Amino acid sequence: MTNFSESELDDIRAESARAYELDRAHVFHSWSAQKQLTPMTISRAQGSRVYDGEGREYLDFSSQLVNTNIGHQHPKVVQAIKDQADILTTINPAHVNAARSEAARLVTERLPEGLDHVFFTNGGAEANEHAIRMARLYTGRHKVLSRYRSYHGGTNLTINVTGDPRRVPNDHGDSGVVHFFGPFLYRSEFAAQTEAEETERALHHLRRTIELEGPATIAAIVLETIPGTAGIMVPSPEYVQGVRALCDEFGIVYIADEVMAGFGRTGTWFAFEQAGIVPDIVTFAKGVNSGYVPLGGVVMNNAIYDRFADSPYPGGLTYSGHPLATASAVATINAMAEEGIVENAAKLGEEIVKPRLEKIMANSKHVGEVRGVGMFWAIELVEDKDSREPLAPYGGGSEAMTDIVGKLKAGGVLPFVNFNRLHIVPPLNITAEDLNAGLDVYEEVLTNADYS
Structure with missing residues (x-):
């Protein structure tokens, strides 16, 4: 006070x-x-x-x-930004810098084994944009599925992936995005009376959407583990597990959007942990450094990383892994752990x-x-x-x-x-x-x- x-x-x-x-x-x-x-x-x-x-x-x-x-x-994060400014304020992302390297280590340490590489962005929308690009290049497919009542960003692609009314003025039906209904028992689209019914019927709806769209055309399912702005509708663990199983069955990349739910917001480092699953790609931003300096990122599994091991990834950002932003992430993650x-x-x-x-x-x-x-x-x-x-x-x-x-x-x-x-x-x-x-x-x- x-x-x-x-x-x-x-x-x-x-x-x-x-x-x-x-x-x-x-x-x-x-x-x-x-x-x-x-x-x-x-x-x-x-x-x-x-x-x-x-x-x-x-x-x-x-x-x-x-x-x-x-x-x-937070004094530790503010001081880290000041200290970093004295050493190195900005640098070409093609060069190694200590703050980015340490931030990448700290982020991946908090994720399951196999999610070992980070592409840093300037925020959550760019993270989802690049995650989808990676999934499309990895699979050779174009369509992306996302749920109604979701938010994934304000870029041209991610606003179309978004499932709330802000999408509508920007949506011309040519983005390759298909929306589906997710579980929300209080306002059930499936006439469900129990959480178990809602889960079962929502997963059946998603399976039918995949089948009717053609599994061989679908690159990724993008899912906020717990939808944030759209209403904080907490899914059952069985629903998240079911989405993971459908992705495995049809060779679809599971992108967990943890931009809002990640970095402790749900009481665990990442919300998907609570369902006991491992996504193929995790996107993050916001809580990674509490927004003190703009920062987001994409963490991909080793199979997707290997796709670009010897073939260049066709994407980049001037400020990817910006030293001031990643220094603030290092301080934030450390402070969250220590405190x-x-x-x-x-x-x-x-x-x-x-x-x-x-x-x-x-x-x-x-x-x-x-x-x-x-x-x-x-x-x-x-x-x-x-x-x-x-x-x-x-x-x-x-x-x-x-x-x-x-x-x-x-x-x-x-x-x-x-x-x-x-x-x-x-x-x-x-x-x-x-x-x-x-x-x-x-x-x-x-x-x-x-x-x-």
């Missing part, structure tokens, strides 16, 4: 007013109608807190875009978040379901529990959701909101005290909410 002096507040206000003025004059924002925006200014951040342009404090229950897994301004941050996420999720959200659901008229694991949870808001009608339409917002978000912010919490959902995704090293304080605000707002 930071207490600013009056002179510091004056400086923050002046600096933020200037920043806002320049933003509105010159900055083009993502996913937005530009003239309708009144963006929030963030002036400072520390630990699990951010401060707006007036110096007001908020508990960051969004981890921004679910990437500041180690919190804001037990992944274990903290698992413990707080099970002992605090789960029971608190279940209590809120029991006492709130508009909470239809809560679901998640680790520090990765979603609150499904509905018109009423019987109809399960979303409190905002899929792909849109509503006055009720706007009101709820406004009240959460007024209570000193910065939420993550998407359509009719609130996600509970604070930094993994948040204290139990701060976590409970934030959940107190959610409980107050959601228990008293009535939009009937």
Whole structure:
């Protein structure tokens, strides 16, 4: 917690007013109608807190875009970036640099044996883009399967692989992507009544999709192990195991998108560990260095690596394995290991978040379901529990959701909101005290909410 002096507040206000003025004059924002925006200014951040342009404090229950897994301004990571800047700020990725080599070692050490080589990118979208390119070159096939209710990035290819409404304006049907329904029992596409039924029917649907599309045409299945922005729908281990088995049966590359779920968010280093499977390719970003410097990557198995051992890989990036980015990854991974941050996420999720959200659901008229694991949870808001009608339409917002978000912010919490959902995704090293304080605000707002 930071207490600013009056002179510091004056400086923050002046600096933020200037920043806002320049933003509105010159900055083009993502996913937005530009003239309708009144963006929030963030002036400072520390630990699990951010401060707006007036110096007001908020508990960051969004981890921004679910990437500041180690919190804001972690001193070990900040110092590592400063130290690296004194030695080597940037270099041609064709050259070896110590930060990239060590980051690659630390990443692959946390993955199963056989996933031993990393191609570094600037973020998650590029990681998925290159993973798909590798799979296509490895198999000689073109089609890619991905699920509806997913997000894989904003490049031309990955926005088409994405399965949420942001895809639609960019989708011309020529990307080679085929979508399928994944398991989501609360809003089942398969008329399932139990998790076992949902798993069985979703896998049958995927098998039929593969068979009818032609297995010999399909290069890869790209799957967020636990879909993030799309709703944190945790699949059964049997579903993930079933996807792995289908990929094995039909010679399809299994790409596990761990961009949001990876690096401790689910209470294990990677979410797929919880299903006991090994993907062919793993993509990552976000939590690998908490977004302090843009970084992502593709980890491929040895068979795919061997495809390019003596034949050049036709792809590259100017900033692949950038020294400042990989130095921050080294510091982040080491700090997470030394400080037990992944274990903290698992413990707080099970002992605090789960029971608190279940209590809120029991006492709130508009909470239809809560679901998640680790520090990765979603609150499904509905018109009423019987109809399960979303409190905002899929792909849109509503006055009720706007009101709820406004009240959460007024209570000193910065939420993550998407359509009719609130996600509970604070930094993994948040204290139990701060976590409970934030959940107190959610409980107050959601228990008293009535939009009937």
